[in-house]
Structures are given as structure tokens and as C-alpha cells.
Amino acid sequence: MDKLMLAILLLLKIFMVSTRLTTVCSSLENFSQLEQETYLLDAQFRNTSTGSLLKCVEECQMYRRCASFNFDRVSGLCIMNEKTKNESLTTDLINIKDYVFSDINVWLSKRPGACSEHNCSKTEVCEELNGTHSECVTVYCGKPPAVSKGEMIGANLDFWNINESVSYNCSPGFEPLGERVCQSDGSWSTFTCQRVVTCADLKACNNDYTDGEYWFRVKLANYQYVKVYCSGMATTSPESYITLFGENYSYFLDTDNGACSTSWSGTFEGNTTFSKVKFNPWNFSFLHGGFRFANTSGLFGNFGRTVDCRDSLSCAAKEAGSFQIDTTGTGLKVVDYLTWTDATTVTRSSNGNVITGSCRARCLYCKPTGSGFGAGAFSLEYDTSFVPDNTTAIFPVCKQ
Template structure:
């Protein structure tokens, strides 16, 4: 280093020593690596204005993770860096105005930290020396900025740490209210609020948003299913308790046949305790619970039926006995077809069925990636029923036409 450069830095340090409270002194030889007209970029922890270079150095020593400083002699702006000059990539080393100086903290005496020397404060806190050494929260880390669902961050965050009280704005996605925010609190954590729905999540909320809404198909988002968008039919909208249904696009059909073939000895009419149990049903809509998407199997509001048909998703007959749960040679006649294509939903892959009744057996097959389920079950009399509630889950691969339901905003 040239003598004129050393003289410049010595003058800077001596001037600041005279200005700083406590007359903080240092040996110029200990900062021989002070660089003029150089600044590290994109590695700043945070910045603030101080009374001099020595104070900036002290702040770095009191801050965990601080490896170097940028200091503007003209403005007093101190930048604490998470990397040293020696460790920085060439792209992070920038030429700057002559009023800037850069220095790695390892070149400074640790005694400048006073009682906080060798402190172990966390990354988003700093050590303070008065009245006794302690760690005080200084901000929230950029690495901890929350990813709020259904939003885009609309605030530029340049530093690795944001001061307590910093507020970040987020723009909410379609179907949510315009914006939300996250704030750095006094504990050093980001607190935030989720975007609020601007579309209905039930038929009751459709009615609340638009009191004159009539029965029909509406687009909704379901909070219990990660705000999945679905088409739901609202029924009884003129009452105080509207109900939700899923409109079926294809045949959903069940039959309990009026024939028997005991021991596969030949078909005949139902007799004895099997009489009056036969029936057939075609479903156009199924009632669902939007909190769980459980199908209400007993609801036949939108079903055409005759006799005593099976419940939705179950199959039974009084055709013949089956031994050891193996379908006999003359087969089963109880049938039910679940077809959920073009609804946006599918029966949960975890759904199970169980045999019930006398000498029952079941044969269950899946088609069209599970959107169609064929139940072939029977006994004498017997069949199969869902084990527990019959639950639906979103079918992301299914495409439901946007024009097939009405969109409503609740603002």
C-alpha cells in the first residue's frame, strides 16, 4: 500500500477518534486491509447511519454472521456484510465512490466488542453491552420470509435482515381479496395473515353474498381442501339452510335384482325373506358435506328409483351363496356403478368396502384412472358397503368447463 493511501486512512481514523464518544482508538497497522473505493454487494445483512467507521466496525463485531463492512465516509452509512472480501465472488465486488471503504472484520481487534467479545447471539439479534451483555432481537431474516399461499410478494427485500416493524406486502391471487401482508415482530419472527376468500365456500355463503341467488351451479373454493376450486349445485336457496350437491355427468346406477339362483341350481323369483328388497336407482346428483366431502348415501333428492334400491356406493342381492368370500360360478347380480368423470372429484384411493350379509362376496374394479368404480357384490342375502364414510378427494387431472357454473365474488 502506498504511503499516501496509509496517510489517508490514518487521517480518517484519527478524525473519527476525535468525534466518537469514548475516544475509541486503534492501530492503523491493524487495518492494513482497509480498501478505498470498494464495496461488496448483494451480501448486506442490513444498513444504518452511524457516527463513524469505528462504530460501524463495533456493530459488526456485535452481530453474529457479520464478516465485513462497507462504510461511506461522506454519509455515515454503515453496511454489515455476511461475507468477507476474501470469500466473495468477483460479481459481488464492486467499484464504488472514493468515499466508500471496505474492510473484513477479522482485521480488527476483538476488544472493540468489549464485554460482548465471543458472544453467541442468534443471526437475527445482536449483543449489547449495557448494563450487562445480552442478546437483543434486531430483526427478521430474509430466509424466513413466509410463503403465504395464493400470493405473490410485492415488496423488494434487499437485505438479509429486516428491522423489527418491517411490513411486506403481498398481492393475492384470483378469487382472493386484493392483498395481505407480513410483519417483523419484536420476537424476530414474521407474523402474517392469509389471503381472504373473495368467492363462496358454501351455498350459505353464496346466499350471504347474493341474497337473491337461486338454485343452480356455482363455483366455490373449499378451505378444507387447500382452496380447491369446484363446481357445486346449491339446492333450497330460498330457505335458510341450502344444501350442496355434486352434479353427475354420467350414469350412476345401482340394482338389487328380483331374481335368485340358490346354489347356482337355476334362476327363479325372490322368495321368503328376500321378497320386497329388490329395487333400482339412477342418481343425477349426490349430496356432499363440503367440510369432509363425504357423500350422503341416503339422500335421494336427485335420484330416480323403484322398489327398495341400494344406497349410493353399495351393492347387494339375494342371488346365491358364496363360500370363503369367493364369487361362486354363477356370479353375483347386485351392482352399483360410481362414475365421477367431469366432476373434479374422485373416490378416495384409501376407500375400502366390506362384505355384509350371509355368504357374501364382492368384486370391485376401477376404470378411467379411478373415476369409475364397478361394484359387483352379493350373497344370500348379502352384498358390500363402504367401510366408514364414503369420501371424495380432488381430481386435479379432471377438467370442468368454466362456463358450466356461475362465478360470484363476495367483497
């Protein structure tokens, strides 16, 4: 008997549900604002289960962004759209069973309650506090501000959800600083593409970085990565250097001209070796000065220069002042059109990485001159045959 009663109750429930759905479906046909069996594609921004058509209308009216809605007559799902029928493509309005569609502007503009005449923006929703008061609550951010030297990844939408983030590709020579996130007040968090060209830029990019090797993308190297040693990162004026792996020296001689003595007189003699050379990323050059990473015996000799005070004829068979520049392993080469003063004999390796010079100048400097040498700087070019080892230096990551 219990089973029979249970079956009867189950059949009665099915009948009542069926009757209710039939009543709901038939009642919605009485609304002239609705387009029956219709659904708008590619415009939805919010789904909510309202259970009834009029609740869907009221919910849509809470959002100034809501221009139309799709309503599922069976499930009571309310799908809010940010486009009207006229703002959409004709192909976006399709036929789907049990759905109705309507633009919101064909309904009464005033809804019951405190939100009946709200002036909330499209990034806000009206929320009722009680029967007579309401407030506009931010639920979206608008388009994020443009970023100098940055290009957004993906579509630049008109609206973004709270806590949603936007990613950017920064131009070569610039690194991301911060994160662009839609905040709860509708504003965007700070994000910039920070210039990282010099070691001073690196310090501004990330104050945690200490002295060491870093990869910088250099404009005059066609934005190839160049490994730069940053020195003095704990100071207010960090400096940029290139670490040298080959033999780099400046050998100065100052001997008795007449006797061609091999002993030094003590005025200009000196032998200087360089483990690093100062680097200017702006004009892509070595600076001949600087002794922070130089080891000197006697008088300091500038990078890529030498001097010899012995007579060039009577002492031709004797040792001369000399220098060597070896950029092997750095990815850089001194430009092949760089010249030295006439008293200098210069030879270059076949790959251009090694330059050796000797001097017979009668106490005059043998030094770079002319094209490729400006304001004491050796012009460089990128060695296209160089294969960098990415593990030997740090790729900068900026932090606030």
C-alpha cells in the first residue's frame, strides 16, 4: 500500500511540475517585448538564476551595462548581454528552443525599490540597502590605461572583472615592473615597462640586485642580449663593464733612446692588464679609461693604447710598446674601421676578436684616432657568430 501511495504522489508531482512549466511557457507568450525561441550570441557578460522573467528584467535593470537578456523558460537562467539587438550582427540572433530574448529598453524604465532611478555607471551595479536607499557598487574596471613601451597581450576589452589581470609585452630594452590588475575600486594597479639599459636602470628596476653579470638588450646591437657586469650596485651611481676572458694589456716602454737600453727610466714604463673594461650601452662602445678592474705594474696604461720612447730606426729590432684587445667570449668586437696613429702597427685576427698593436713613436702615444673613436670611446659591433650561455648571467626581473 505504501508503494502505491508513493507512486501516486510521484505521478501527481510530475503532473504539477508539467502544469507549472506549461503555464510559465504560455504566460511568457503574452509579453509582447519578448522574441520567442530566440537567443543572442557573443554578448553575454553575466549569468544568474532568477527563476522568473520579471526577476531577470529587474536584475538586468540593476546594471547599466545590461542592454538585453536571454531567458531560459525552463531553468529560469537569466543571461545578461551588453549589446542590443540592433548593435549585434543579424547572424548572432539565433533560434533556440525554450529561450526568449528582449532588449531591456522596451521594458518600463522604473523598477520597484530604491534602485528604480539609479545613475550607476557601466562599471557598477545598483544594490539596495533598504527600501529607500541604494548604492552603486563597483563590479568592473574599464579599459586599462595605455602603457608606454608596452603592448597588451590579448584583446583590449571595455570591461574587466575585479582581480582580473592584464599582461603586456614590453619593447626591447624595457622590462615589466608591477602587475596590471583590476582593483576592487574599479581602478587599475600600477604597471610600467621599465627601461633597463644601464646598471643604474637595473638598480631602479630592482634594488635587490647586487654586483654581478646581467643580460641587457642593447639597441645598437639590434636588441641582442649583451652580458654586462654591473659594479657599484650598492652606490647611487652603478657602472657598466664588459668582462674580458682573453689577454688584454697595455705595455708602456720608456728607455734610453740612444743606447736602446732595455732598462726602464722610470717615467713612462708600465704594464697594465684588464679583466673588465668600462662599457657605454648608449653608443655601444668601450671606454678607454677606468682602472677599477685593471692590474698595473708601474705606470697605468689606458685600454687600447701604448707608448714607446725609443728611436724607431736604431732600435727597430728591439722590443716595442704594445697593447692587445681580446673580446673573445663577450659577443662584442671592435669595429674593423677603427684606426690608430701612424706610428702604430696593428694586426687583427681573422674573426676580428683580437687586435694587437706595437708602437715606435719617439715618446708619443700610439692611440686610436679617426673614425670609430669618439670622445675616448671604441665603437663596437655585435659578434653574430657568438652563442651566449644564458646560465652565466641574470635576466633582469623588475620589482616594486
